Amino acid sequence: MSTLKRLKEKVVVTTEMVKPTSRSMKAVGAFNPGAAEFGSEVVLLVRVAEAAAKKRDGYKSSPRFAGEPGRSEIIIDWSDIAREKAVDKKTGRFPFWQWRLNFVSHLRLARLSADGFTLKYLDDKPTFYPECEWESFGVEDCRITPIEGSYYVTYVAIGLLTGVATALAKTDDFKTFKRLGIIFPQSNKDVVLFPEKINGRYYALHRPMPQHSFSEANIQIASSPDLEHWGHTEFLMGTNKEPWSSAKVGAGAPPIKTKDGWLEIYHGVNTRESGGSAGTYSAGALLLDLNNPSRIITRTKHPILIPQMPYEINGYVGHVVFPEGIVRRGDSVIIYSGCADTCVSAVEVSLNDIFNVLK
Amino acid sequence: MSTLKRLKEKVVVTTEMVKPTSRSMKAVGAFNPGAAEFGSEVVLLVRVAEAAAKKRDGYKSSPRFAGEPGRSEIIIDWSDIAREKAVDKKTGRFPFWQWRLNFVSHLRLARLSADGFTLKYLDDKPTFYPECEWESFGVEDCRITPIEGSYYVTYVAIGLLTGVATALAKTDDFKTFKRLGIIFPQSNKDVVLFPEKINGRYYALHRPMPQHSFSEANIQIASSPDLEHWGHTEFLMGTNKEPWSSAKVGAGAPPIKTKDGWLEIYHGVNTRESGGSAGTYSAGALLLDLNNPSRIITRTKHPILIPQMPYEINGYVGHVVFPEGIVRRGDSVIIYSGCADTCVSAVEVSLNDIFNVLK
Numbered sequence: 001m002s003t004l005k006r007l008k009e010k011v012v013v014t015t016e017m018v019k020p021t022s023r024s025m026k027a028v029g030a031f032n033p034g035a036a037e038f039g040s041e042v043v044l045l046v047r048v049a050e051a052a053a054k055k056r057d058g059y060k061s062s063p064r065f066a067g068e069p070g071r072s073e074i075i076i077d078w079s080d081i082a083r084e085k086a087v088d089k090k091t092g093r094f095p096f097w098q099w100r101l102n103f104v105s106h107l108r109l110a111r112l113s114a115d116g117f118t119l120k121y122l123d124d125k126p127t128f129y130p131e132c133e134w135e136s137f138g139v140e141d142c143r144i145t146p147i148e149g150s151y152y153v154t155y156v157a158i159g160l161l162t163g164v165a166t167a168l169a170k171t172d173d174f175k176t177f178k179r180l181g182i183i184f185p186q187s188n189k190d191v192v193l194f195p196e197k198i199n200g201r202y203y204a205l206h207r208p209m210p211q212h213s214f215s216e217a218n219i220q221i222a223s224s225p226d227l228e229h230w231g232h233t234e235f236l237m238g239t240n241k242e243p244w245s246s247a248k249v250g251a252g253a254p255p256i257k258t259k260d261g262w263l264e265i266y267h268g269v270n271t272r273e274s275g276g277s278a279g280t281y282s283a284g285a286l287l288l289d290l291n292n293p294s295r296i297i298t299r300t301k302h303p304i305l306i307p308q309m310p311y312e313i314n315g316y317v318g319h320v321v322f323p324e325g326i327v328r329r330g331d332s333v334i335i336y337s338g339c340a341d342t343c344v345s346a347v348e349v350s351l352n353d354i355f356n357v358l359k
Numbered sequence: 360m361s362t363l364k365r366l367k368e369k370v371v372v373t374t375e376m377v378k379p380t381s382r383s384m385k386a387v388g389a390f391n392p393g394a395a396e397f398g399s400e401v402v403l404l405v406r407v408a409e410a411a412a413k414k415r416d417g418y419k420s421s422p423r424f425a426g427e428p429g430r431s432e433i434i435i436d437w438s439d440i441a442r443e444k445a446v447d448k449k450t451g452r453f454p455f456w457q458w459r460l461n462f463v464s465h466l467r468l469a470r471l472s473a474d475g476f477t478l479k480y481l482d483d484k485p486t487f488y489p490e491c492e493w494e495s496f497g498v499e500d501c502r503i504t505p506i507e508g509s510y511y512v513t514y515v516a517i518g519l520l521t522g523v524a525t526a527l528a529k530t531d532d533f534k535t536f537k538r539l540g541i542i543f544p545q546s547n548k549d550v551v552l553f554p555e556k557i558n559g560r561y562y563a564l565h566r567p568m569p570q571h572s573f574s575e576a577n578i579q580i581a582s583s584p585d586l587e588h589w590g591h592t593e594f595l596m597g598t599n600k601e602p603w604s605s606a607k608v609g610a611g612a613p614p615i616k617t618k619d620g621w622l623e624i625y626h627g628v629n630t631r632e633s634g635g636s637a638g639t640y641s642a643g644a645l646l647l648d649l650n651n652p653s654r655i656i657t658r659t660k661h662p663i664l665i666p667q668m669p670y671e672i673n674g675y676v677g678h679v680v681f682p683e684g685i686v687r688r689g690d691s692v693i694i695y696s697g698c699a700d701t702c703v704s705a706v707e708v709s710l711n712d713i714f715n716v717l718k
Binding site: 134185208223 | 458492493518520521522523524527539540541542543544545546547565567568569570571577579581582583584585587588589590591592593594597
């Protein structure tokens, strides 16, 4: 298995660069970025995860957002672990706090110079902040697609009542965002939009997670007349036989148009070994029919990026390269990924190299 | 707790009335019907579940549909229980056949006379039959809504690759159906359409099931410009504190318009007692704002129908009243339900009585 030659690579945003939202919080990750060309720059919307700055012995901290639109604040719920650790005998459920994460996420703008590798600006406060009930447990893992002169942001919105859903927002300036609601209800992540209409319809890849999996997590495709309403979901691609993507697959960056088809950089997760650590996340490439994106022309048998650098191997969740953005630079593309749930990398690879392994 | 007075009730379709699709199959249930007024009649689309007619010692039978559109046939997969019963040690998954059901479902037309209680005709072959990959494990639990002169059928479509999703079909005659695709991807059931536009938009109730439940199953509401594409999902109602609907809730019959609001008959499931049998399914009523159906005006604290008749208590899955259809008859409504996953009942109740308990 040989991955692609990395022409250039760099960590562009790290957790250490992030100023916490408040004194009660600390940043524990800056990762999983949406990316897009904006004027002469490349902009990123980086997922920033924050946890309680202090610990309390015997308690678990679960942060969440509360408050009015535009005036949200982070509240930390403290759970007494000893008192609440038992499974509820009647319902068979774990107590609710066990489902809660000890961190919560928002999105922060980073601006890179035209080369796509040099950080010029990182917002010192949240750029896109949870502000409604269905975002109260955070917003995560966005993708940015330029469509008809505006930028559409798909993001994971997590709420107590609506679960892990994907929502849509629109922006023209990366300062103000118009929320367009939940487009793919729970449990659905890894939603990417195609950048233009195909035969009069918009298309999205999405990855609904089954309640009881008789199938594995797989990539599905839906279409829309207006980006806000989606239907005609069809299966696109399931897990692969090759180990690197045998456990889970999901769309990564928004597809880009090439003369040979829509190029989609996706992620695959390998099968967890019995008793071992969580799976390794790698990146592969798919080529979809220009006129019928629900048809796969070909895919890479081997991953094009695997965790190999120290910052991809070590971190909050190690062994993770999670591509979410792609920008063209002549005969190359720069792929923006979250690494080990800790930092953001930019990796330049040759389009020719990708097409060579796609053949 | 007092349920509503049943003015009239009758079992209108039973499993025994159903002619199997082929000699290799036998009907094991005729239940969970969609219902609508059609001309002077009431039509039902009854879910018919069939299992292999014969058993093989040591094997589990899992039927599915295969073949061309319009020429489907049922194939039975036989699994050697002794050989395949182990959990896959590497993936931690049960072998696939353990997720498969030993029956598979299609929809069959029943015609009732104008009184809504007298069976005139039951199709002796499948009326709406699985015919594509995403229906290969069956079509189930439909709802019928008359909209602008046509009938729209939402139904659960089960496929290996797309899981348990809800799809839409349209008919004018209950003989031919135009498929309009999956509208709510996996895992989503209990989808009902409102019968007319509200402020220029169509509305649906749906019930997405989370992958990992930090919330319980709850009813959500979405809207659409054209019935085929859906967005703007919002939370509508979760499980109730009262035991009869404390474990799960889901929309039942399509809402009907009254001067006081949209009347929705929904189902609730009680909390399974530790070590006890599966939950009891009962029916409750909700009243939604005529101009803003995402606003609940009121709901019944107690169920309006609970399993009490022998055919509601005893059957393939006992203790189930599962309402899916409603038809107005003057000051009354007839509610059509699946009973104990075995037969179809019609129960007439007074609208005044419903509104009295809603207040």
